Every structure is written in structure tokens, then in C-alpha cells.
Amino acid sequence: HQRTEDMEDAWQDDEYFGNYGTLRLHLEMLSDKPRTETYRQVILSNSAALREKVVLDLGCGTGVISLFCALLAKPAGVYAVEASSMAEHTEELVKQNGCDGVVTVFQERAENLTLPTKVDVLVSEWMGNCLLFEYMLESVLLARDRWLKKGGMMWPSSACLTIVPCQAFSDYRQKVEFWENPYGLNFSYLQSLAQKEFLSKPKFSHHLQPEDCLSTPADVITLDMVTIQVSDLERLKGEFTFTVEKSGMFHGFTVWFSAHFQSLEDGPSIELNTGPYSEITHWKQTLFMLDAPVSVEEGDIIAGSIRLQRNPIWRRHLSITFLWNINSTEVSTVKTKCFPMWR
Amino acid sequence: HQRTEDMEDAWQDDEYFGNYGTLRLHLEMLSDKPRTETYRQVILSNSAALREKVVLDLGCGTGVISLFCALLAKPAGVYAVEASSMAEHTEELVKQNGCDGVVTVFQERAENLTLPTKVDVLVSEWMGNCLLFEYMLESVLLARDRWLKKGGMMWPSSACLTIVPCQAFSDYRQKVEFWENPYGLNFSYLQSLAQKEFLSKPKFSHHLQPEDCLSTPADVITLDMVTIQVSDLERLKGEFTFTVEKSGMFHGFTVWFSAHFQSLEDGPSIELNTGPYSEITHWKQTLFMLDAPVSVEEGDIIAGSIRLQRNPIWRRHLSITFLWNINSTEVSTVKTKCFPMWR
Numbered sequence: 001h002q003r004t005e006d007m008e009d010a011w012q013d014d015e016y017f018g019n020y021g022t023l024r025l026h027l028e029m030l031s032d033k034p035r036t037e038t039y040r041q042v043i044l045s046n047s048a049a050l051r052e053k054v055v056l057d058l059g060c061g062t063g064v065i066s067l068f069c070a071l072l073a074k075p076a077g078v079y080a081v082e083a084s085s086m087a088e089h090t091e092e093l094v095k096q097n098g099c100d101g102v103v104t105v106f107q108e109r110a111e112n113l114t115l116p117t118k119v120d121v122l123v124s125e126w127m128g129n130c131l132l133f134e135y136m137l138e139s140v141l142l143a144r145d146r147w148l149k150k151g152g153m154m155w156p157s158s159a160c161l162t163i164v165p166c167q168a169f170s171d172y173r174q175k176v177e178f179w180e181n182p183y184g185l186n187f188s189y190l191q192s193l194a195q196k197e198f199l200s201k202p203k204f205s206h207h208l209q210p211e212d213c214l215s216t217p218a219d220v221i222t223l224d225m226v227t228i229q230v231s232d233l234e235r236l237k238g239e240f241t242f243t244v245e246k247s248g249m250f251h252g253f254t255v256w257f258s259a260h261f262q263s264l265e266d267g268p269s270i271e272l273n274t275g276p277y278s279e280i281t282h283w284k285q286t287l288f289m290l291d292a293p294v295s296v297e298e299g300d301i302i303a304g305s306i307r308l309q310r311n312p313i314w315r316r317h318l319s320i321t322f323l324w325n326i327n328s329t330e331v332s333t334v335k336t337k338c339f340p341m342w343r
Numbered sequence: 344h345q346r347t348e349d350m351e352d353a354w355q356d357d358e359y360f361g362n363y364g365t366l367r368l369h370l371e372m373l374s375d376k377p378r379t380e381t382y383r384q385v386i387l388s389n390s391a392a393l394r395e396k397v398v399l400d401l402g403c404g405t406g407v408i409s410l411f412c413a414l415l416a417k418p419a420g421v422y423a424v425e426a427s428s429m430a431e432h433t434e435e436l437v438k439q440n441g442c443d444g445v446v447t448v449f450q451e452r453a454e455n456l457t458l459p460t461k462v463d464v465l466v467s468e469w470m471g472n473c474l475l476f477e478y479m480l481e482s483v484l485l486a487r488d489r490w491l492k493k494g495g496m497m498w499p500s501s502a503c504l505t506i507v508p509c510q511a512f513s514d515y516r517q518k519v520e521f522w523e524n525p526y527g528l529n530f531s532y533l534q535s536l537a538q539k540e541f542l543s544k545p546k547f548s549h550h551l552q553p554e555d556c557l558s559t560p561a562d563v564i565t566l567d568m569v570t571i572q573v574s575d576l577e578r579l580k581g582e583f584t585f586t587v588e589k590s591g592m593f594h595g596f597t598v599w600f601s602a603h604f605q606s607l608e609d610g611p612s613i614e615l616n617t618g619p620y621s622e623i624t625h626w627k628q629t630l631f632m633l634d635a636p637v638s639v640e641e642g643d644i645i646a647g648s649i650r651l652q653r654n655p656i657w658r659r660h661l662s663i664t665f666l667w668n669i670n671s672t673e674v675s676t677v678k679t680k681c682f683p684m685w686r
């Protein structure tokens with residue numbers, strides 16, 4: 001995994017790691033209780049099994065997961081790895097919390113990492129919008145292949161991408177219908193422009209209301225964190241068949257993810273679900289709007305596929321393509337829309 | 344008003360006008376009902392007096408104010424001036440609304456503008472955060488000096504900057520106190536960093552609740568749009584003496600503005616108020632937080648001054664300095680804090 005000078009730019013590493021050098025994103029992540037409490041719960045409920053284990057916390061940020069390990073369990077050691085300049089503060093936080101005997105901070109990128117030993121557990125919060133955005137997962141898999149003992153534990157152990165066809169009346173009204181007749185003026189000429197500007201990319205930070213789900217959400221892609229390979233990330237595909245459960249307006253698809261943490265012994269696994277039926281997280285959900293809404297009836301079938309294509313140049317970006325058909329299996333009636341995210 | 348190459352950069356015109364070439368900001372402004380309805384109301388309530396007048400609408404955007412003039416009054420002509428590429432669409436919108444006999448669109452910057460005639464009324468929505476941010480007002484004053492007939496009307500006719508000492512418990516809690524003990528960890532070491540990162544610049548888009556005002560707001564600076572000169576904008580100063588009306592926590596100052604539209608005849612003037620006692624606008628309010636909150640009692644006096652200093656290099660930016668004293672007129676007890684916005 002050697003990057004050329006040009007490739008460095010394409011990874012936008014300066015911008016990416018620069019963002020993690022200030023507190024803003026760390027505050028957002030730490031303030032996200034469902035996220036942070038899930039990791040805390042994973043450590044706590046595995047505390048007995050973590051005894052004398054070596055843990056790698058990749059992309060540790062302020063070190064919160066490493067500190068949970070040190071304070072809630074008795075691991076042999078925790079390697080807290082953070083590439084951004086936040087690492088300097090992390091070291092101090094480890095000391096302030098009396099954990100410097102257990103936690104060692106490494107300011108290093110995954111691909112250049114050298115650790116004293118292999119590890120029993122690799123824990124990381126690598127998930128981005130639509131699970132993959134920013135592809136921190138690649139760094140996690142590199143670290144796994146080099147530093148995780150055979151049979152070691154990955155946390156999360158698996159992750160799912162989930163989608164649902166949905167209504168989004170207020171988004172459509174505010175962004176497209178708005179131009180029809182604001183203040184008595186005919187601005188409908190701007191609607192095609194608005195559609196292009198506002199609907200061609202996904203909307204991050206969408207908060208889907210359960211009543212706007214037109215069907216039961218479906219897991220379309222599942223990643224097994226032990227077996228998945230970096231090359232698998234180039235192109236991921238999933239299929240869906242939704243039965244519309246209540247008549248309404250099909251404005252688009254909403255996408256989110258869940259992450260699953262297997263128990264080190266035989267306890268139940270723990271789930272972090274970022275969907276509309278769970279407490280809202282800082283990821284919220286991601287909305288992909290059709291160019292024009294379609295009225296659907298109870299019993300209608302929306303079937304098709306979703307494809308996540310990693311950008312061959314801008315390696316932290318991808319495009320997401322939906323194909324779908326309503327009450328039809330004819331190729332001639334298939335609709336498709338491709339959303340860059342962001343390039 | 345000749346800008347050198349270097350000065351062009353310092354105005355960041357490409358970024359500034361580029362932002363107005365897409366729909367996003369125009370949608371935000373048009374969706375702001377108190378703002379847009381005020382301009383509509385100004386035109387409507389002056390419709391008789393606007394008969395046969397020539398109107399200049401500077402920075403017309405989608406042309407909404409020009410269209411109000413053409414549709415609600417019978418002006419001799421409206422010059423709709425827009426520097427960004429939005430102007431091309433504005434021309435089409437004027438046609439679609441059947442106003443191309445009255446409204447002429449000019450895609451031009453104020454400083455390069457050539458109009459067929461002088462104008463009776465110069466209307467513009469130039470107000471930014473803390474009234475002055477981005478200094479579009481300079482362009483308006485240039486256009487006024489060249490194109491407004493002697494005795495012509497400026498809309499707005501005057502504008503006020505208003506401030507109030509306030510509570511901001513939730514901002515302080517979420518950004519500074521948060522680090523004290525999140526998830527049982529001692530992160531207080533990060534508090535000084537958080538203070539620096541989160542409190543050294545103002546918070547745009549603050550929504551001040553009336554109950555968080557510690558005193559009655561005060562107008563500290565008033566601009567008369569007929570007499571003010573570009574050079575006056577370099578440095579504006581206002582003084583205040585607030586009597587605390589209920590005990591509470593003094594977290595900082597909140598700033599907003601109002602704009603006043605004089606009647607062409609002798610009707611009442613119309614006000615657009617962006618403060619906490621009016622319907623929320625897209626400007627919301629701007630919060631300036633002290634480094635550390637101060638507990639205050641009913642009857643306490645908070646006296647001092649506010650200074651808006653335009654950046655000599657980055658001409659769309661300014662710094663805002665507060666000086667204040669609590670229950671004292673001693674120079675030795677004066678506190679001060681300077682907020683760059685953004686440079």
C-alpha cells in the first residue's frame with residue numbers, strides 16, 4: 001500500500017486529518033451518546049474476557065475507547081493509534097486519567113504503523129455516512145491484516161447497510177415545489193435548476209421519521225469484518241424487494257447502517273443502529289431523492305438494486321447508484337439514478 | 344474605487360459572487376418570510392407613490408424585489424442589478440412574469456455600473472450578520488453616490504445594530520462544560536482548548552430566547568443610509584449601559600440588526616427586525632461568548648462599548664471588540680474581548 005505523491009492528494013489526507021486535529025468533530029462524536037455508549041457497553045460487557053488481552057484502538061481520537069478499556073477492564077495493554085495532531089492531547093488525557101501504565105498512544109497512520117506486539121482485539125469507529133464514506137475502513141483492514149492475531153476479534157465484527165423507500169414531503173416542498181409560486185411569482189423556470197442543484201447529491205444529516213418509511217427497511221449489504229478484503233470495497237452491490245405497506249409518495253431512498261459487536265465469550269452481541277427506529281446519532285440518515293416523486297399504493301412492489309462504486313481517483317469518495325422498478329420485472333421500465341458522494 | 348489585483352483577492356469576489364451563482368443562498372433568502380414579506384410590504388404600501396418613479400434594485404438576486412415593484416406598482420422603470428451569474432436566470436424570470444417591459448436586468452458589479460438614467464429609489468437587501476458582515480453596504484453606497492437623484496429614497500432608509508447581555512447555558516454546557524467529565528472520564532484538560540476553539544469567534548445562527556435576555560436590548564449604532572459614507576464603515580462604535588433585570592448567568596452578548604423603510608409619502612415607516620422578539624429570520628442572531636460566565640444579580644449594571652473594526656486587508660471581514668464593566672466605572676476593572684469575524 002504505497003501511495004504516490006499524486007495519490008496523496010487524491011486521498012485528501014491533509015484535509016481529512018486536519019479536520020481531526022481540532023475539537024469540533026471529536027465533540028460531535030463524543031456528544032453522540034448512542035455511539036459512544038455502545039462502545040462503552042461493548043467494553044463493559046466483555047470486561048472479564050478482556051483481561052490480559054492486547055487491544056488496538058485505531059483512529060482513537062481523544063482516546064475514549066482506549067480509556068474505557070483501561071478503566072473498565074484489565075487488559076495487558078492498549079495501543080491507541082491516532083494519525084491527526086489530536087494524538088498529542090490524547091497522550092495527556094491518558095495521563096490525566098491515570099491510564100499511562102496501560103494505554104500507549106501512537107501518532108501514526110495505519111499504513112505506517114509499527115506496534116510492539118500483535119493484538120487480540122482491534123476496535124475502531126471507522127463508520128462514515130452510508131457506512132463507507134471516507135473509507136477509513138481501508139486503514140482498519142490494513143491494520144487487521146498486519147497486527148491482529150489469527151482468530152482475533154474485530155469490533156465492530158460486522159456492519160450492515162440498510163435502505164428503505166421513503167416519503168420526504170418537506171424536503172421536496174422546500175427545495176423543488178417552493179419555486180412554483182413564491183410570493184405570487186412564477187419561478188417554475190428555476191425548478192429544473194433546483195432539481196439539479198438540490199437532488200443530484202445525497203442529503204447527509206437527514207432525520208427520517210418512521211411514518212415516512214413506505215416499507216420495512218431491508219439490509220442490502222453486510223460486511224464481515226474478519227473476511228472482507230480492501231479490494232472488495234471497490235464495488236459493493238445489494239438487491240432489494242420492498243412491498244409498500246401504506247399508500248403514499250415515493251420521494252426517494254433513505255440509507256443508514258448498523259454495526260454489530262460480537263461477544264468475546266458467548267454473550268449476546270451488541271448493536272449500534274443508526275436507523276429511524278433507533279435513537280438519533282450524529283450520522284443521522286442519508287436521503288437520496290428521485291428527480292420526481294411517484295405515488296405508490298399499498299401492496300406495490302419496489303424492486304431493484306443499490307451499487308456503491310468507490311471513486312478510482314478520489315479515494316475517500318464514492319457514487320451510489322440505485323436501479324428500481326415498480327410493479328414490473330421488465331428491463332424497459334427500470335429507472336436509475338446515480339448520486340456522486342461527493343465526487 | 345479602483346481595486347488592484349491584490350485587492351481583488353482580499354475582497355474574495357470570486358468566492359462571494361460564486362456563492363450567489365447557485366440557488367442555495369437565494370432559496371435561503373426567499374424562504375425567509377419576514378425578510379421577503381417586509382420588502383413586499385414596502386413596495387405595496389408605497390405603490391401609489393412609486394408611480395412613474397425609476398427604481399434601482401441593487402444585488403437583485405432572482406429579481407424578487409424588482410418583480411414586486413413591477414407587479415404591485417407602476418414604476419417608469421426598474422433597473423435590476425446582479426453581479427453573479429444568477430443574473431442570466433433573473434432575465435428569464437422577468438420575462439416569465441411578463442415584466443420585461445418594466446424591469447431591465449444588468450449583470451454588473453456596482454462599481455462598474457452604467458445605467459440609462461439616475462433613479463428615484465435605491466432598494467437593496469445588503470444586510471449581513473451583525474449588519475455589516477461582507478460589506479455589501481459599500482457597493483450600495485457607491486451606487487447611491489453615482490445613481491441616486493438628489494433627495495432620492497434609500498430602502499432601507501436606516502439600520503440599527505442592537506445588543507443585549509444574555510445567558511447561553513446550552514452553548515456553554517455543550518462546548519465547554521462537556522469536557523469536565525464525559526462518560527466518567529476526566530477531560531477537563533481540553534477545556535482551555537475548547538474555549539479557544541469554540542468561543543473565540545462569534546456564533547452565527549444563534550437563536551436567542553427572550554427569557555435569556557438579561558436586560559432590555561439597546562440600539563448601539565444607527566446608520567442613516569442617506570448620509571453615511573464608505574469611510575465611516577472602517578470603524579463604528581457604540582456605547583451601552585444595561586441594568587440587569589433578572590438574576591442569572593452572563594454568558595455573553597447577542598447582536599442583531601433592524602432595518603427601517605421610510606414611506607415615500609407620509610405613511611408610517613416599516614421595520615424589519617431580526618431580534619429575539621420578532622419572528623426568526625435566516626440571519627437569526629449572533630452570539631459572542633465570554634471566556635467564562637459571570638453570575639449577575641437584578642439591578643447590576645453592565646456598561647461598556649462595542650467597536651466594529653473593518654479588516655484593512657480582508658475587506659469583507661471585521662473584528663468586533665466588546666469592553667465592559669460590571670457595577671464599576673474603574674478603568675482597572677474593564678474587561679475586553681475581541682472577536683474576529685472571520686479574519
Ligand SMILES: [Ca+2]
Binds near residue numbers: 127
Ligand atoms: Ca466516523
Ligand SMILES: [Ca+2]
Binds near residue numbers: 468469470471
Ligand atoms: Ca444579505
